[in-house]
Amino acid sequence: MSGSVSALRAIAITHRLLVRQLVTKGRIAALLGVGVIVSLVVALVSRAVGEDESAEEALEVGIEVMSNLGFTIVVPIVSLVFASAAFGDLKEDGTLVYLWLRPMDRWPIAVGGWLASVSVSLPVTLVPLTVAALIADVGSELVWATVLACVVGNLAYSAVFMLLGLLTKNSVVWGIGYILIWEGLVAGISGVGEKLAIRGYTRSIIAEQTGVDLYLGDLSLGIAIVVPALVVVAAVVLSTLRLRSLDVA
């Protein structure tokens, strides 16, 4: 009666299951709250500056605030919360067995997990940050830059943090360590560190799209999109290998 499950079907089943597991009222409320607060700060600061300064200076301030709050805190933290929980929660509470001991290849499970993380974290971050960019009212460049950087950042962070959830027990702690220490400190003082920080790519997208110079934002748009895409592929491949070698409780 049992048969093997096709790759597409396995992706769809995993995606549906994990989205349902990830979306809890508490998580969504808390993270949306953070997103809304950050958006309000971005919007208020930009508008306040805009009243006293020129349009160009207002744009620069809006971009700086958006980059520092939106893409340094909101996008990575929201992605971390959902992506690390995608398999991390199942691994910890012993329910991964209901996905693992099935006639399904491992890679569709990894892809389904990544898509589930993105499906939840992208709307939670994209909506408030885009609204903030609109309220800031400093030009359509910031709106489009925000949308693109948000999509790229979510895709890349979700893949990396999903892998982290499979590799470590305290993935949220390790993830916050990466965001604060690696992206916050090491990336600023080391060339290699900068290349290995997703934040550099999202900031580069903002800088490239708006024409405003940003700290850690000196990569071309092509590189800022292609490298995170490669990061996604690498993280999903490593997650697949981890699922194969994992000891399941």
Add this chain to the structure above:
Amino acid sequence: MSAPESSLEPPPAPPPVSTARPIVEVQNVTKSFGDVVAVSDVSFTVGPGVTALLGPNGAGKSTLFRMLCGLTAPSRGTVRVLGEKAREHRNVRGRIGLAPQQDALLDRFTAYEFVELAGRTHGVADPSGQARQSLAYVDLDPEDPKRVGAYSKGMRQRVKLAAALVNDPDLLILDEPLTGLDPVQRNRMISLFHDLGDGGKCLLVSSHVLDEVARIGSNVLVIAQGRLVASGDYRRLRELMDDRPHRIRVHSDDARKLASALIGRGVADGAAVRENALLIDTLNVDRFGRSIAPISAELGIRLREVVPTDDDLESVFRYLVERR
């Protein structure tokens, strides 16, 4: 069920249970977690029918089951299910049904949703119909809107069983499946196990309760301290255990006088007095039971308490492992 031809041997060298058509083949399997050896050099084969895996908590039963399912790899040796390694062959994973020991379920799902999901992840042709049928097997209502997170322990056990059955597996691995069930449910589930075994399925059912094992299956594998200490027919195991020396604690108002009378009349094989309690060793517990009251009455000794101290499963395993 075609019962494996087997013979129960005393330790220290348990033989494998041999079968004509092995579904499970375990050869010299050892599993270590750091310095802790959970399973040590275990070998056996199991064919269709119900086989009970008996062992105290922490004996290595769940680790053995996890290796059979491919959930963890053995440190040494080979484990094959239907001729393949479940960890490496996805089609084999589709022919296994596992009800794990841990209580974890997807708590936000209803029983129907959970079992239907199990069907879809197994690629069954009609997951909805199969889920309803599996839930009916375990006396659960597919229309129940309650989430499994709100279920009692017994109901959760039955949900796990239904999920394990949904793909009509060739090998059913049930880790302590009767825990939390009331007596009526236990009887129902044991009957279901036998029906499935009679239908040609291979069922491996673990338990740490001796009397439960007697009803689960006539074929037993006994595991203790990570080693397979006995295997074969349950009745032979029971006889072996009944032959072991029993220790009984007797509280009376004259322990020494009673001890010498019991030994003098051959009712006890050994006696010791500790903290006013008389500890009796006897190979014939039935005779001891019949004799202790008349002898005490004859001597004018008042009995306060007669308690067997080693009727627990641990002592049975200790005897099988160490012969003491």
